[in-house]
Each structure stands twice: as structure tokens, then as C-alpha cells.
Amino acid sequence: MKILQLLENAPYSETQRAWLGGFFSGMRSQLKQNAGAANATVAQTIHILYGSQTGNAESVANDAATAAKAHGLKPVVTSMDAIDSDALAAMDTLLIVTSTYGEGEMPDNAQMLWEAVSAESMPQLPNMKFSVLALGDTGYDLFCKAGIDWDNRLAELGATRIYDRVDCDVAFEAPAESWISSVIPQLDGRDAINRVSTMVVDTETAVPKSQYSRKNPFPAKLLVNRLLTAADSSKETRHYEISIAGSELSYEAGDALSIVPTNCPDLVAAIINAIGCTGDEIEPVNGESMSLSDALRTQFEIKLPSKELVQEIATRSGNQELNGLLSTGDKEALSNYLWGRDTLDLLLQNPLCEFAAAEFIALLKPLQHRAYSISSSGKMHADTVHLTVASVRYDSFDRQHKGVCSTFLADLVDAETEVRCFFTPNKVFRVPEDNSLPMIMVGPGTGVAPFRAFLQERLHRKATGKNWLFFGDRNAATDFIYRDELEAMQADGVLTRLDLAFSRDQAEKIYVQDKMREHGAELFAWLEQGGYFFVCGDAYHMAKDVDKALLDVIAEHGKLSEQQAIDYVNQLKKHKRYVRDVY
Ligand SMILES: Cc1cc2nc3c(=O)[nH]c(=O)nc-3n(C[C@H](O)[C@H](O)[C@H](O)COP(=O)(O)OP(=O)(O)OC[C@H]3O[C@@H](n4cnc5c(N)ncnc54)[C@H](O)[C@@H]3O)c2cc1C
Ligand SMILES: NC(=O)c1ccc[n+]([C@@H]2O[C@H](COP(=O)([O-])OP(=O)(O)OC[C@H]3O[C@@H](n4cnc5c(N)ncnc54)[C@H](OP(=O)(O)O)[C@@H]3O)[C@@H](O)[C@H]2O)c1
Ligand SMILES: Cc1cc2nc3c(=O)[nH]c(=O)nc-3n(C[C@H](O)[C@H](O)[C@H](O)COP(=O)(O)O)c2cc1C
Known part of the structure; x- marks a missing residue:
């Protein structure tokens, strides 16, 4: 009804008002009737499944649901890791929104469902109607591979493609909106009047959002820019504190902050x-x-x-x-x-x-934001966000090259500069709700960032659960970042175990996964006690090797076959007890 109120309050002349008076009263009674009719009609369910690592696909899935509701449909938005292949096979109408990760791989939350759907035993889906929206980045060789795989597989299983797949580059908003506005009306089985009534109801129940978001980043100020690595380190890792005071934004440990940089x-x-x-x-x-x-x-x-x-x-x-x-x-x-x-x-x-x-x-692509895992707990630092960022600097072709965003923060931002930013929530990368359960955190290099936040969170909650951090970097003398804080937490008992792997302090490289193997029996015991296993940092080498080490530890100390160990890990994933924030 709000739309009608707005129209009624507009500055019309008396003649216009007299004519509109009849129109508004007719419209109002029509809407009441329609609302009743809409209640009597069973809205068609459409399933919107998302595969998402950092929330883009999830937010598009939610936008699609909003559009679907406005068309009188009943959208059900689900993360791909929340269902199995039987549930998928039972769906009549399915929209898939998925990003691609790693090197042409599924995002973490899509992997298990994808494995099940690609298995030979997957039944045919002759009754399913579907369409796929793929998010990706043309900078990667296997552009939108995950979305392409879903699209091909569903067609192979006999499902009917109701709208061609759309592959989106980093500026995904416009093509995603266009996909939504093309595909949703095709599913709308109702007449135009019913659509109007649903839209009015939605307007009245909409929850107001913060004025700052990805589409309208908050102009924050940088309060602290501190070098964490030693001056003579082969790396440069910095600690930043960014003020979000006055933004009415809040965050959870495990979320990321995305920064919109400017070029040098x-x-x-x-x-x-x-x-x-x-x-x-x-x-x-x-x-x-x-x-x-x-x-x-x-x-x-x-x-x-x-x-x-x-x-x-x-x-x-x-x-x-x-x-x-x-x-x-x-x-x-x-x-x-x-x-x-x-x-x-x-x-x-x-x-x-x-x-x-x-x-x-x-010939250029739009300048993109860069995400950073937040290294503070919003409970302890409501007005600031801490980041732990490795500055990308390297020499090649006789020039110094600088990463756009990491050196924007390091070199270009002063007290007056606006740092445009927005939160990228990571709903599964969270400290367990049960404060008594153990947490195992593997975070070499900047991967330690969210675990600093997790430990602050546990401290704030006075959680009794044990906490174990595997950290590493190149050299202990120069790269043991947050050493004082971590050792203080160890002394206080918040950090139960700290295992360190400094790769370049000896001839043979030692990595975090070597430490996991060395303490495999205890690691397995923590998992058996209901422990959560978190990994953060490099996606391409470290996270893959840590995954392999986890399987090996589980197989050896659980006395399981390779397949049983895989099943064990899949159960951890399913219950969000093995989650990753890797990049
Ligand atoms: C969810 C998420 C969380 C993240 N969290 C963190 C975090 O907590 N801390 C953190 O530091 N980063 C984090 N990152 C990475 C971060 O988003 C940026 O990718 C990183 O800071 C580099 O961005 P940049 O703009 O400085 O560099 P860019 O301008 O994007 O340049 C990086 C590119 O430079 C090239 N390059 C880099 N090194 C070399 C080299 N030695 N030789 C040749 N070419 C090279 C490569 O092409 C590389 O892709 C995260 C990423 C994601 C997705
Ligand atoms: N080129 C740059 O200047 C630069 C700067 C910042 C970040 N980055 C990129 O940003 C990401 C994160 O960087 P970061 O500072 O967090 O960490 P990082 O510098 O990539 O590495 C942190 C630690 O992890 C070790 N490591 C390397 N390969 C590993 C493996 N397979 N398994 C386990 N540990 C491994 C490193 O050892 P070794 O290095 O001794 O092998 C180092 O001790 C990486 O993808 C990195 O490539 C690049
Ligand atoms: C570590 C990493 C790996 C990626 N790999 C690919 C890739 O192989 N192919 C591709 O098209 N896009 C790739 N992307 C881009 C993402 O798919 C894209 O940013 C997408 O919008 C992320 O959506 P999400 O937040 O829903 O996960 C990658 C992004 C990151 C950070």
C-alpha cells in the first residue's frame, strides 16, 4: 500500500486529485481482492542454488529470489552444500548461480554436490527446467568453468534449459541483472494483476539495509599502517586498522573487508x-x-x-x-x-x-576491489577493522612492479584519504557456536589473519574450547608476525597449542603440513572430540597440500582406508567443520 500512499501525497492539482481519487479507491479494493486471491493460489516453487566462495554468487542468488517473489513465485535459496543429489533430483525448476575457484574448480561449498551430480549413478532429470548464471574472471584461463560444467551436466542429464547460460566477468552486476530479468518472467505462471499485489506486499515488508554496501562502499579512514615483518625481511607484511565509526556497519570474525583501490x-x-x-x-x-x-x-x-x-x-x-x-x-x-x-x-x-x-x-577492464580476511573480532573492535596484508612488490623487466591494492594501502593512503570499502561476509567461516569445541587453525603467512580474529572472539566469549594454531612463514627472525600477541595468548591459555613452520630457517623446507603430520595423533584426537578444522591463505599450493596432509592424518590415525578417510573429510565439510578461506 506504500506505493499508493506515495502517489496520493504527490503534489497534484485539485482536478487531477478528483480523478485520481476514484482511481486510488478502485485500486485499493482491487489490491485487497488480489491479496486474497494470491493467498488462495499456491505459488510455484523455484529453487535457486548457489556455489560461492566469497559471497558474490550468493548475493546474486538472493537478488534472483527477490525478483522471483515480485513475480509471485516462491523462491527457495540454498547453498549447494546444504543439499544432496537426491534433493536436487526432486527439483522441478532450478536456477544455478555459481562462481569458479582455484584453477577452474568449483567453490568449496559446491564441491560435494558437484561430485555427486557428476557421478554415473546420478539419475536422469527429464522433468527439470533450469538455467545457469556463471560468475568468473576472464583473467583466469578456465573462465566460468564451474558454471559451464553445471550447465553441460544438467543438459546431459536430460533437464531442459529454459534460458541460455550467462557467463559474467568481474563486473558481474549488469549481466546478472539482465539474466535475472530475462529468466524469472519465463517462470511466472500468473497474471499481471496478481504480480502487482505481491510487489506491494514486498514493499511493505522490506527490511531497510545499511546505506553502505558493495554498490555504495563506505568512505573509511585508515588509522594505523604498521609494518609487521622486520625491516630486513624478504617480505613486507603490514597491519592496518580502518575506522568504520559512523557507518552503522558491523562484522563477524571470519568475514572479509573488500577495498576499492585507486591506481598509482x-x-x-x-x-x-x-x-x-x-x-x-x-x-x-x-x-x-x-x-x-x-x-x-x-x-x-x-x-x-x-x-x-x-x-x-x-x-x-x-x-x-x-x-x-x-x-x-x-x-x-x-x-x-x-x-x-x-x-x-x-x-x-x-x-x-x-x-x-x-x-x-x-580495451581495459573495470578496476576491481580486493578482498582481505579481517584480522580482528567485531565484538572487541566494533569501530575498527584490522587487516593483515602482504605488500606485492617485485622486480621484472628492469622495473619495480607493485600490486594495486596492497601498495595503495601501504604507500598511497594518508590520514585524509578515503578508503572505500565494504564487507564480504563469509557465513561458514565462523568460530563454532559451541564454545567448548576445539578449533584447529592452519594459517601460514597472511593466512593467520582470520585466526587472530577467531582467538579474539574466543577470548571475548570466554570460550573454554581448546585452540590450536599452525603458523609459518619464511624466517622466524623476520616474519613471525603477531609474535607478542600469540605468545601472550599462549601464556593466558587462550591459545592451547602453537606449532610453527619457518620454511627458510634450514636447508630443507618445513611447512605447516609437516607439523600437522608430526602431531597427527593429537590432531586426529581433536577432530574426534568434535574439533573444527580451518585453513586460510594460499589456495594454489598450501591449501592443497594441507588438504592432502589432513587426509593422510585421518587415514593413519583413524586406521581408515583412503576412501573411508575421504568420507570422514566429507562429513567434516558437510557439517562445516572443515572450512577454508583461501585465495
Ligand atoms: C577472500 C580473500 C581474502 C584475502 N585475504 C587476504 C589477506 O588477509 N591478506 C592478503 O595479503 N591478501 C589477501 N587476499 C589477496 C588480496 O585480495 C589481493 O589479491 C592481494 O593483496 C594482491 O592484490 P594487489 O592489488 O596488491 O595486487 P594485484 O595488482 O592484483 O597484482 C597481483 C598480481 O601480480 C602478479 N604477481 C604477483 N607477484 C608476482 C611476482 N613475484 N612475479 C610476477 N608477477 C607477480 C600476479 O599476476 C598477481 O596475480 C585475499 C583474497 C581473497 C579472495
Ligand atoms: N609475490 C609476492 O611478493 C607476494 C606477496 C604477497 C602475497 N603473495 C601471494 O599471496 C598469497 C599469500 O601470501 P602470504 O604472505 O600469505 O604467504 P606466502 O608468502 O605465500 O607463504 C607463507 C609461507 O608458506 C610457505 N609455503 C609455500 N608453499 C607452501 C606449501 N605448498 N605448503 C605450505 N606452505 C607453503 C612459504 O614458504 P616458502 O616461500 O619458503 O616456500 C612461507 O613460509 C600467496 O598466494 C602469494 O603468492 C605474493
Ligand atoms: C583464488 C581465486 C581463483 C579464481 N579462479 C577462477 C577461475 O579459475 N575461473 C574464473 O572464471 N574465475 C575465477 N575466479 C574469479 C571468481 O569466480 C569471481 O571473483 C567470482 O565473482 C567470485 O564469486 P563468489 O564470491 O561467489 O565466490 C577466481 C577468484 C579467486 C579469488
């Missing part, structure tokens, strides 16, 4: 010079006119070149090596060629590549 002005200037522009060229960008210089600083990814830019540079320059790599389609060889080369390197190495400002901008 020196890199912007060097690129403008390399393409033969001045930087003052005015171009339309996202509905605004702005100088090329501002656009490159604030709107576009200018460090990692897009595939389109690489192709265009190859074509314009005639660079034989690059053209050769592009034409063979050998992704690995191309990725080896591009490793360590950023946009500026490509421009400098192909000096004939001059671009008009508009041409160049058209």
Missing part, C-alpha cells in the same frame, strides 16, 4: 606517456565525463592487461613471439610469457603501440 599516479603517468596521450583528454566513463588521467587512476585495471589489450598490442605491433603464442591457443605458454609483464611492460616492449584515449579505455 606514477603508473598512470607512465602509461599515458607510453600510449602517446597527454592525460587531459576528456572521455565519457560510466555516465560521467572525466580526464583520461582520472579515469586510469580510479576506474580501470591498468596493471594486469586484459586479453583484449594483449591481442590488440600483438596485432598493432606485429610482435612475432606474442602473435605466435596467441595463434597457437597455448594458454600455459601465453601465461608464462605474461607472468611478470604488466600493461606498461607490454606497451614499452612494443613501442609502436600508440592509442587514442577512447580506444585504450575500451
